[in-house]
Amino acid sequence: EAGDWLILMDDLCKRLELLLSKLETTRLGFERHRSNFVKCRGKIPSEEKTFPILNLPPEIIDCIIEKMDFPTRIALRKSCLRLYNAEALAKMNLEELTLYRTGSDEFNFSVKDKHSDMRIQVLNKDGVNVRQWMDDDYASFKQMRQNCVANVHFESRAATLLGELRLTMREYLTRTSAIDKLTIDGFHCSDSSMVQLCQILRGDSIIESQSINTLNLYAPFSTTSDAGLYELLHSCPKLRCVRLAIHRRPLKEIVVEKNFLLLAVSRLDTLLVHSRKLQGREYLVDHTEIDDEFVLRLLSDKCYHLEILYCLPLLTARGIIAAIQRLILRNRPQAVFSAYFRSELCDVVWRLLGLTVGTDDVVTSKDPTIIIYPLGMGNCAVSIGPHLTVKIMRNIAPKMNMSLNYSKIVIITTQKQISST
Amino acid sequence: RIYPLMRVTLTTSDGASVTVSRQLTKHSGFIEKAITDMAVDDNAVPLSAVAVDVDDATLKLVIEWLTEHRDDALPYPEKTDEERRADDIPAWDQAFVQKWDTKEDQQQTLYAVITAADKLDIKGLLDMTCKTLANKINGKTVEEMREILQLECDFTEEELAEIRKENAWCEN
Known part of the structure; x- marks a missing residue:
């Protein structure tokens, strides 16, 4: 009904007014905050002096600097720490x-x-x-x-x-x-x-x-x-x-x-x-x-x-x-x-x-790998991998006689490689 | 193959739309990749819109440069160290920069175009604008550089002494 519409529109207008009022309050609050900030820091964030070149990605800064002649590049490094860092980071x-x-x-x-x-x-x-x-x-x-x-x-x-x-x-x-x-x-x-x-x-x-x-x-x-x-x-x-x-x-x-x-x-x-x-x-x-x-x-x-x-x-x-x-x-x-x-x-x-167990030196063979090394205190470590490495520490290892059914065993002493079968 | 009549619509960061020839956009790695990613039919006229993070005013400058350089060879040749010189900017490019470089916010425009060239991956434009900025600095004293680039000296005395020490081998 026309009357209902008028009531609805009136209600909407009031709500809009309220909203505008709140926005104005917010704006005034923001302005106050900004002016406080100016008092504290002496500058407004949005109007802070900008240094456009420093807003560029370091790679672009580097790209600009590398087009300068050599003495200019050296001089530029003394101009600003942030610029100096940006160039270094880019590199x-x-x-x-x-x-x-x-x-x-x-x-x-x-x-x-x-x-x-x-x-x-x-x-x-x-x-x-x-x-x-x-x-x-x-x-x-x-x-x-x-x-x-x-x-x-x-x-x-x-x-x-x-x-x-x-x-x-x-x-x-x-x-x-x-x-x-x-x-x-x-x-x-x-x-x-x-x-x-x-x-x-x-x-x-x-x-x-x-x-x-x-x-x-x-x-x-x-x-x-x-x-x-x-x-x-x-x-x-x-x-x-x-x-x-x-x-x-x-x-x-x-x-x-x-x-x-x-x-x-x-x-x-x-x-x-x-x-x-x-x-x-x-x-x-x-x-x-x-x-x-x-x-x-x-x-x-x-x-x-x-x-x-x-x-x-x-x-x-x-x-x-x-x-x-x-x-x-x-x-x-x-x-x-x-x-x-x-x-x-x-x-x-x-x-x-x-x-x-036999030899007293490091024994290494290939494919697959077993690494065994005593760590003292009555314990050993075993490591198993592709390069069949059997490692026996000199001070503990008794004589060792390899009889594994693996292919290609290489025995290496601490002096030199002595055999490969 | 790029057909000259193919067109692509670019939407700018401030909501404007510009339709340009694929012959121009082929110089932009970003736009070409966007088109490829969309996997649209190359014959579609115009192609779906590509959103670019560049404002309308800057994009117009970019398009002006692209129009002049539409027949440049691709890919853009990589420069060796010896070829990285700043005094070989073509006459048209110099006039192009001079045109808007005299404005009040001259450097802002230059930075905007550099950033746009970087974002759109237009190597030729990026190279030229970087050279332009480098030319402004070449031969200037440290103080003059700070003024041109709007830099402030944020070194401590100790840091400055360290820098001088580092550069001693190449000075004097």
């Missing part, structure tokens, strides 16, 4: 990013250039403190410097706190085409920092960071579980290789769960779990119980390089032989499996393998 092709935990909430960073052996470490404490080193000698280092691969500074000049990790990593990741390897030294696996890291790796704006195929986690620690490891696996779709180096101290060590191991071997080509303390005097058995049956489950078809060297698995000689047979049957040229077993099983394993 770097970042391959590896490493984060070192230096304190409870601090990290240092290290990056490696793909096309050179240049490594740049950023010690981001007490102001800018950049240290560089080369894997090669000083002459190469000097030459590299002349080729303009230069210091990289962070804009943040305070110690890198966890809160800044996101920004700092984002800056790196967005300025580089791709990162193949990510190394994190000392990181909580199940606290918020791990979640933060995973968010960064998954972030839409840095899709290319998902190029990470190798993840090295050194000394991760967690008070609860390895939930963070699951997160990382899911965050890096191209991940193929994970190295987990576990610290035995402090006591709040990471617990590697069986389910994580099973998931990892189903997703990865290479999984290495090591313990830094295992070759020392302490032989702590991890909470993860790895027995014969579990080892066989771990020898999946996907993962062809598996090293479980962080605990003393509860393997029997039969289990070891079964694992060896499983690996040989898979017939993968790159297959490697490493685990520890108790030294009292050594003779049994030898006999089951048809080996008589």
Whole structure:
């Protein structure tokens, strides 16, 4: 009815007026905020003096600079730190990013250039403190410097706190085409920092960071579980290789769960779990119980390089032989499996393998591989792979007489290769 | 094969639409890839719209340059280190830049075209505009560079000393 329409229109007008009033209030609030900002900082964000060249991608900045004559290029480097950094970043092709935990909430960073052996470490404490080193000698280092691969500074000049990790990593990741390897030294696996890291790796704006195929986690620690490891696996779709180096101290060590191991071997080509303390005097058995049956489950078809060297698995000689047979049957040229077993099983394993322990030097043969090395304290390690390497340490190994039914056995002494049949 | 009569509609970041010949867009790696990804019939006239992250005013400049360079050989030749010189800009390109380089916001336009050439992957235009900017800087003092590029000196004294030390081998 016409009357109803009028009421409806009137109602709509009132609502619009209310909305406009709210918008005006918001606008006035914003203006007030801006004027406060001007008072505090002396400048308005939107009218802040812009430096257009610095808004260009580093690659374009580099493209412009390389068209300048040489003296101009040198002079330009002295004009502005950010420009200097942008050029340096553009010239770097970042391959590896490493984060070192230096304190409870601090990290240092290290990056490696793909096309050179240049490594740049950023010690981001007490102001800018950049240290560089080369894997090669000083002459190469000097030459590299002349080729303009230069210091990289962070804009943040305070110690890198966890809160800044996101920004700092984002800056790196967005300025580089791709990162193949990510190394994190000392990181909580199940606290918020791990979640933060995973968010960064998954972030839409840095899709290319998902190029990470190798993840090295050194000394991760967690008070609860390895939930963070699951997160990382899911965050890096191209991940193929994970190295987990576990610290035995402090006591709040990471617990590697069986389910994580099973998931990892189903997703990865290479999984290495090591313990830094295992070759020392302490032989702590991890909470993860790895027995014969579990080892066989771990020898999946996907993962062809598996090293479980962080605990003393509860393997029997039969289990070891079964694992060896499983690996040989898979017939993968790159297959490697490493685990520890108790030294009292050594003779049994030898006999089951048809080996008589003999020589006192390193013995290497090819196809397939068995690596056996005693670690002291009554324990040995066995590693099985394609290059049939039987390694017996000099001080323990008795005489060895090879009688394996494998093709092509090469015996190498510490002096020279002596036979090949 | 690119047919001169084929046309493609470009939609700009500020909502405008421009229809241009495929003969022009073939110089843009971005647009060519977008067309390929759409897997449309090459005979479709016009082709489906391709969204470009460039504003209308800048795109018009880009199209003007592309029109002049429509017959340039592709792919754009890679330059060796020796060939990376900034004093070989063709006369038409110099006049083209000069035309809008005299505006009040001259550098903003130049940066906009550089960014557009980068986004649209037009190597020839990117090369030419980078040379233009490089020419503005060549031979200038550090202070003059800062003024032209609107840079501020954000080095600390220690950092400046370090830079001087690094460059000592090639100075004087």
